[in-house]
Amino acid sequence: xxxHNATDRIEKEIVLRAPRSRVWRALADAEEFGxxxxxxxxxxxxxxxxxxxxxxxxxxxNVTIEIAIERMDPESRMSYRWHPYxxxxxxxxxxxxxxxxxxxxxxxxxxxxxxxVESGFxxxxxxxxxxxxxMNDSGWAEQLENIARYVAS
Amino acid sequence: xxxxxxxxxxxxxxxPVFAALGDETRLALVARLSSDGPLSITRLTAGSAVTRQAVxxxxxxxxxxxxxxxVRRGRERIxxxxxxxxxxxxxxxxxxxxxxxxxxxxxxxxxxx
Numbered sequence: 382x383x384x385h386n387a388t389d390r391i392e393k394e395i396v397l398r399a400p401r402s403r404v405w406r407a408l409a410d411a412e413e414f415g416x417x418x419x420x421x422x423x424x425x426x427x428x429x430x431x432x433x434x435x436x437x438x439x440x441x442x443n444v445t446i447e448i449a450i451e452r453m454d455p456e457s458r459m460s461y462r463w464h465p466y467x468x469x470x471x472x473x474x475x476x477x478x479x480x481x482x483x484x485x486x487x488x489x490x491x492x493x494x495x496x497x498v499e500s501g502f503x504x505x506x507x508x509x510x511x512x513x514x515x516m517n518d519s520g521w522a523e524q525l526e527n528i529a530r531y532v533a534s
Numbered sequence: 535x536x537x538x539x540x541x542x543x544x545x546x547x548x549x550p551v552f553a554a555l556g557d558e559t560r561l562a563l564v565a566r567l568s569s570d571g572p573l574s575i576t577r578l579t580a581g582s583a584v585t586r587q588a589v590x591x592x593x594x595x596x597x598x599x600x601x602x603x604x605v606r607r608g609r610e611r612i613x614x615x616x617x618x619x620x621x622x623x624x625x626x627x628x629x630x631x632x633x634x635x636x637x638x639x640x641x642x643x644x645x646x647x
Contacts, residue, residue: 391631395638399645407645417644418637465630
């Protein structure tokens with residue numbers, strides 16, 4: 382089995398006990414999106430529109446994230462592109478590849494099934510991935526140190 | 535809701551990596567390659583109770599999971615860690631994945647309240 386097949390995308394599925402219209406509003410309304418996602422968003426979500434969000438990262442200050450909306454099919458699908466973990470202030474990410482985030486809504490007995498797929502990670506530069514990991518305290522580097530300690534003890 | 539509860543379905547194929555690391559000899563090989571860099575089988579087996587043949591088998595398991603790779607140099611195979619693979623593939627995606635779990639937990643609270 383080749384690992385790289387699994388490295389390009391993340392897929393999540395969750396059932397929300399709320400009607401599709403409610404879930405759609407939480408996605409399609411930039412202010413609501415910002416409220417649950419955890420960022421201050423400026424601009425409106427519409428196909429082709431760009432919104433800018435400010436995320437406060439502990440120890441890293443505020444960083445700006447640009448969300449480029451691609452598709453909005455009311456109560457059904459929404460997609461956008463962004464630079465995942467574009468978290469270093471002062472770095473211009475605009476020339477780097479983006480990932481595509483796709484939300485899909487489906488009515489189920491309990492409410493709404495929401496699927497999120499983020500894809501395109503294989504094209505993200507290794508340096509950027511390493512940077513995201515440095516900001517995460519459970520990276521492989523630390524795992525390797527743990528293994529080394531375990532084996533040495 | 536925790537990322538482990540029934541409502542979640544996480545499509546992840548990291549299992550071979552964990553299976554490959556779930557053996558003390560292989561863990562030791564990974565630790566050795568991590569601290570001493572690319573090594574030949576001869577050097578990996580020197581001073582060890584494990585036979586050359588056994589080490590080769592373990593390295594092949596690690597290679598199948600994409601964690602190590604080898605290049606032939608003369609008559610020797612030189613093994614090294616696929617650090618980029620381990621870091622970039624495993625941890626990076628896991629990192630992003632966790633962020634989505636957290637965000638979707640917040641979305642759930644947000645729309646269900």
